[in-house]
Amino acid sequence: MEPSSPPATRWHDLANPHRFRRISVHILPWLTAAALGFLAVGLAMGLWLAPPDYLQGESVRIMYVHVPSAWLALGGYSGMALAALAARIWRHPLADLAVRGIAPVGAAFAAACLVTGSIWGRPTWGTWWVWDGRLTSMLVLFLLYLGVIALIHAFDDRMRGAKAAGILAILGVVNLPIIKYSVEWWNTLHQPASIRVSGSSIHPEMLQPLLLSATGFALLFASIVLMRMRALIAEQKRAARALRRAALAG
Amino acid sequence: MAGRTVSAKSQRLILAGLALVAIVGAGLVAIPALEGTATYFYAPSDLAANPPEPGARIRLGGLVKDGSVVREDEGLTLAFTVTDGARETRVRYTGIVPDLFREGQGVVATGRIGPDGGFVADHLLAKHDETYMPPEVAKSLGRTGMMHQTGSLAE
Numbered sequence: 001m002e003p004s005s006p007p008a009t010r011w012h013d014l015a016n017p018h019r020f021r022r023i024s025v026h027i028l029p030w031l032t033a034a035a036l037g038f039l040a041v042g043l044a045m046g047l048w049l050a051p052p053d054y055l056q057g058e059s060v061r062i063m064y065v066h067v068p069s070a071w072l073a074l075g076g077y078s079g080m081a082l083a084a085l086a087a088r089i090w091r092h093p094l095a096d097l098a099v100r101g102i103a104p105v106g107a108a109f110a111a112a113c114l115v116t117g118s119i120w121g122r123p124t125w126g127t128w129w130v131w132d133g134r135l136t137s138m139l140v141l142f143l144l145y146l147g148v149i150a151l152i153h154a155f156d157d158r159m160r161g162a163k164a165a166g167i168l169a170i171l172g173v174v175n176l177p178i179i180k181y182s183v184e185w186w187n188t189l190h191q192p193a194s195i196r197v198s199g200s201s202i203h204p205e206m207l208q209p210l211l212l213s214a215t216g217f218a219l220l221f222a223s224i225v226l227m228r229m230r231a232l233i234a235e236q237k238r239a240a241r242a243l244r245r246a247a248l249a250g
Numbered sequence: 251m252a253g254r255t256v257s258a259k260s261q262r263l264i265l266a267g268l269a270l271v272a273i274v275g276a277g278l279v280a281i282p283a284l285e286g287t288a289t290y291f292y293a294p295s296d297l298a299a300n301p302p303e304p305g306a307r308i309r310l311g312g313l314v315k316d317g318s319v320v321r322e323d324e325g326l327t328l329a330f331t332v333t334d335g336a337r338e339t340r341v342r343y344t345g346i347v348p349d350l351f352r353e354g355q356g357v358v359a360t361g362r363i364g365p366d367g368g369f370v371a372d373h374l375l376a377k378h379d380e381t382y383m384p385p386e387v388a389k390s391l392g393r394t395g396m397m398h399q400t401g402s403l404a405e
Contacts, residue, residue, distance in 0.1 A: 054388030055350060055378060063382070089262045126348030126375045132290035170269070174277045185281065187289045187311055189358055194380040203383035 017093055017233045024226050031226065035219035042213030050209045060206070062120040068214040069113035072221050073141060074176060076106030080148070081173045084166035094229070096162045099169060100152055101229040105221060107145035114142060125189055133182035134190035137175060144172040291358045293334035302363065310339060310369050311358040311377065319353055332357060332369070343371040350376035 046064030053060035080102040087095035117135070118128045129135065151165035183192045194201045202210065256264075291311030292302075302308050310332055318331035327344045330353075341359050351357060356377030364370045383391075 051384030051386075053382050054385040055352070055355070056382075060382060085266060089266055090259065124348075124350050124376065124378060126346075126350075130290065130375070133288050170266075171273060174273050177277070178281070182288075185288075186284070187291050187293065189290055189375060189377055191356075191378055191380045194382065201379075201381045203387055205384060206382050 017097070017236075020094055021230055021233055024230055028223060028226055028230075031219055031223040035216055035223055038212055038216030038219060040216075042209050042211075042216050045209035046206075046213050050206050051203075053206075056124055059120060059123045062116050063206075064210055064213045066113060066116040066120055067210060068217040069109045069116060070138070071214060072217055073106055073110035073113050073138075073145075074179060075218070076102050076109060076221060077141060077145070077169075077172070077176060080106060081169045084169040087162065087166050088170070096166070097229045097232050098225070099148070099162065099166060100232055101225045103145055103148045103152065103165075103169075105224050105228065107142060107149060109217075109221065110138070110142040110145055114138060121189075127189075130189050132188040132190060133186040134179065134188045137179040137182050140175050141172075141179060144168070144175060148172075294332060294337035294339040295334050297339060297363075298337050305362055307360065307362055309358055309360050310341065310371070311356065312339075314351070314353050314355060314357050316353045328374075330357075332359065340368045341371050342368060343374050345372065345374065348374060348376040350378055352376075355379070 043064060047061050050061070050064075052058050080099055083095045083098035083102065086092045087099060114135075117138075121130075122128050148165045148169050151168055152161045154164065155161040180193075182188060183190055195207075200207055291309035293312050294310070297308075297310065312332035312334045315331040315333045315338060320329045321327070322329060322342075323344070327342060328347060329340065329342045331338050331340050341361075342364075343359060343361075351374065356379065358375040358377055359369065359371035360373035361369055361371035
């Protein structure tokens with residue numbers, strides 16, 4: 001057993017990358033299994049068992065991938081920006097790792113949202129793409145993710161890259177309410193939100209698979225980010241070891 | 251704070267707070283400024299309030315009024331009324347009609363206002379609302395794909 005530490009340092013202990021590695025290795029298999037389970041059930045229900053839409057027919061099934069991708073692209077960005085803020089203020093050792101862990105995963109979900117939205121738009125609206133408020137602000141989100149990834153790697157000094165990327169991630173938060181409210185502030189081709197605080201305008205037979213699939217994608221997002229953070233820690237250790245070895249040999 | 255030096259951590263916290271206030275402030279200033287340019291289409295009421303320059307290419311959006319669709323030229327040309335609940339505009343369109351074009355559903359037409367005051371469109375997109383339901387439920391509610399009374403655009 002470890003010596004009991006005073007409560008004030010307990011939280012900080014979690015921030016220790018080595019402890020994070022030890023804890024995450026136990027969480028990861030469960031998280032991944034739960035993700036695949038929810039995805040299997042949610043997507044099987046959504047893609048096969050759920051009824052077609054009265055207006056759109058079978059093409060409504062793209063929703064079960066498109067909507068979770070959109071939610072996670074937005075949620076992932078919020079998480080990345082919060083981690084960037086924590087990294088700037090508290091110099092939290094894991095926060096920069098979280099930014100680097102989330103950025104490419106969030107970018108992938110934003111890309112999935114744009115691509116599935118385009119495929120959905122063709123049969124329903126009659127176009128692959130329009131420059132309306134919702135589609136444009138979502139494209140901006142994808143570009144912000146790419147900008148953060150580019151800045152992380154833009155400097156030889158890793159700390160400078162993390163700082164620049166973190167500042168862009170925090171500034172980009174202004175785009176999140178624009179995406180959310182674009183369909184209310186401006187006339188857009190994209191329809192307003194179906195799920196609101198006041199209720200949902202999606203029939204329960206379609207809402208249930210959507211929520212299951214979204215839970216699956218969210219767990220998948222979390223497990224990929226955990227895996228990436230573990231890999232980044234391992235990479236840092238390897239780089240540090242190589243440096244030490246080079247110093248000893250020199 | 252009084253008399254003592256501010257720690258580096260709280261200094262960063264204050265700076266971050268100020269930066270956030272600045273970002274939110276910039277957003278609050280910028281968004282109303284986008285009002286006119288960020289809109290994808292104009293509703294019939296917008297056209298009545300701010301008539302576009304003659305011959306200008308614009309997008310008109312709204313709901314296709316129930317019972318207003320007339321096919322001409324053996325079905326190649328479509329005439330229908332676009333309404334936003336307050337005002338309406340008559341539209342003529344020749345070309346391929348999107349599958350989801352329905353009376354009572356949303357539509358965005360691109361074109362010009364003709365000499366007779368009607369809208370001549372050369373491009374047509376269907377818009378749907380945020381409601382999703384199985385066909386049987388729609389049927390029992392009296393909402394079939396063809397006869398559909400409500401929509402989000404009328405708000």
